[in-house]
Amino acid sequence: MNSLRTQLAEYIDQGVIPPYQYSYPPRSTYRPLDGDAFDIQEVWDRDLLHHRTPALNLYLHVPFCKYKCGFCNLYTIISTDQDVYDAYTDALCTQIRDHADIIRARRLRTIYIGGGTPALLSTRHFEQIFDTITEVYPNWRSTTEEVALEATPDSIVADPEGFGRLLRMGLTRANIGIQSLVPKEIREAGRGQAGEHVIREAVRIVQELGLPDLSTDLIMGFAGQTPETWRHSVDELAELGPTTISTYFLTVRPDAWFSKTGAYQYMWQPELYERYDYARKVFTDHGYVQEGSVRYKKPGRGGYVQKVLTFQGVPLLGLGVGARSYTSVLDYMTGSVKPSAAEVADYIRRAKNHELRPTTGFELSDEELVRKRLVLDTFDLSLGELEHHGLDKIRGDVEAVLDAAEHNGLVHRFGDRVQLTPKGFKYRDVLSWMFYSDNVKGLDREYYEGLHAANQRARKNMGAAPVRITGIDLLDSA
DSSP, X not given: OHHHHHHHHHHHHTTOOOOOOOSSSOGGGOEEOOTTTOOHHHHHHHHHTTOSSOEEEEEEEEOEESSOOTTXXXXXXXOOOHHHHHHHHHHHHHHHHHTHHHHHTSEEEEEEEEESOGGGSOHHHHHHHHHHHHHHOTTHHHHOSEEEEEEOHHHHHHOHHHHHHHHHHTOOEEEEEEEOSSHHHHHHTTOTTSOHHHHHHHHHHHHHHTOSEEEEEEEXXXXXXXXXXXXXXXXXXXXXXXXXXXXXXXXXXXXXTHHHHSSOOSSXXXXXXXXXXXXXXXXXXXXXXXXXXXXXXXXXXXXXXXXXXXXXXOOEEEESTTOEEEOSSEEEESSOSSOOHHHHHHHHHHHHTTOOOOOEEEEOOHHHHHHHHHHHOTTEEEGGGGGGGTGGGGHHHHHHHHHHXXXXXXXXXXXXXXXXXXXXXXXXXXXXXXXXXXXXHHHHHHHHHHHHHTOHHHHHHHOSSOSSSSSOOOGGGO
16 A cells, blocks of 8 residues: 555656546547447446436537647547538437437436537537437426537637527537637637637627526647746636636647647646646636536536536437447447548448447446546545445455545545545546556557557657656656
8 A cells, every 4th residue: 555655646746647537448448349249229228227216418429620629639520511411410310319218218417419519510400409309308408407519619609699599499508618818829729710809709699698507618738838828818717707617738649630740748747737726726716616627617507517427427328420428338439439521421321221339349347337436436436336336346456546545635535435635636637547447558558559650740759659648657667
């Protein structure tokens, strides 16, 4: 135990910044599945056995963007083709109907339309999607606690009336990517179409329309960002007063454009934790409370319900090409981890013909299911919830990590209950990585090292064997 205490202290002293832990196992660990090994209905039937009160998060993926941000490695393609949007919406609605039995077997808690930039779709597309959800689950407006959409500032400014129609359809939260309120940093992110004035106008429009929850974000670590420019963005956003704010450490992956520019390394910057401290103080001084390691909300108004529920073990059904589904049996995608226009076209064809099956994923053992909750939900977790999933099989490993966390001031222990301290919120991703299994760590590293090996420009800029490409690497291993 003492060695883990020392190891965790070294991680904190050196300012290790692992990737934000929003899923476990991460997408990088997914591998091709035997086409006949997993039937979607059977997977979800088995998942029901793990839940006393069955509930569901519904995620609908729209992969289209007008431009690609330099840090983005999500499943997106560049397209503004309305004919493709029409065909994709038809395919998505077909897939929703094909999953009707799975949806109806659970209480629908949240709906999230993500991407990509779903706001690129027109009103008729959203009417078609919500009409299909109503067909499958008529009372969704009564049961859902959150109906959310991702949008860009320029998409809202370009069509404020269309955004208003979404509110009347039931939208309760919009995630608007801001990243910075400094013009140079906005251009660095690859979002020159959404300058500072566009961001301000989008926030004004959304607030005047009466959206219950406006969610925005800032990113620490752009090339050229200074402590002064970071403080400017934080101060300005706090004054704009969105109900939810997220602050992310920039993570550069081999499949993001930033890895090719020479301006970035995969490694972290320990001084970014000082920017975290500044943001936390400003936002809490403005009346926000910390909901997660990256997120602040106005009490009773803001927040990210789907993410909180997913962290607590509520399964998520992801529909659309590149969407991930999280169950207690299998985490999976219908598609590869590398987006392409050809794969989107193949998704449309297969959905129309009712031929979609899990193609890539990760089968969860009892051990990995326990680790999933520990990685995601140490904000407030009762270990007793994990006993029927097989906690005893790895209890020694778990207690050793928790002992190190408590010794270093990251958690409170109240019997079986674990809660992060303020310091624990700050270093939550470090602690989460310590709960990873060796198998998941190995698959993650294998995937990103493979991407780096295939990225000639990244190899030129970062070397043939880069450090800190994944998880945690200490300085002495660099």
